Amino acid sequence: MDFEERRLGAVTVRIDRTTCIGTANCAKIAPDLFVLDDEKIITFREPSPEIEPDRAVEACRVCPVDALAAFDADGRPIVP
Numbered sequence: 253m254d255f256e257e258r259r260l261g262a263v264t265v266r267i268d269r270t271t272c273i274g275t276a277n278c279a280k281i282a283p284d285l286f287v288l289d290d291e292k293i294i295t296f297r298e299p300s301p302e303i304e305p306d307r308a309v310e311a312c313r314v315c316p317v318d319a320l321a322a323f324d325a326d327g328r329p330i331v332p
């Protein structure tokens with residue numbers, strides 16, 4: 253398993269890099285948050301942006317393989 257996690261205000265986003273197939277759907281919605289690495293697997297940009305929580309969640313929703321998860325401030329899953 254290869255997870256990366258970022259806290260973005262009230263939302264926490266987790267990438268499952270083992271599952272990502274590099275479609276970049278998420279990066280089209282949130283190019284300030286996500287970028288493909290040299291292996292064409294998504295990773296977080298540094299530093300984390302000031303991003304509206306709704307857009308971060310929407311970017312997680314468009315992943316075709318559920319490689320992205322979003323949680324609220326209490327750790328409850330929003331996506332998937």
Ligand code: SF4
Binds near residue numbers: 271272278318320
């Ligand atoms: S949408 Fe999903 S599969 Fe596509 S790059 Fe983002 S995390 Fe990877």
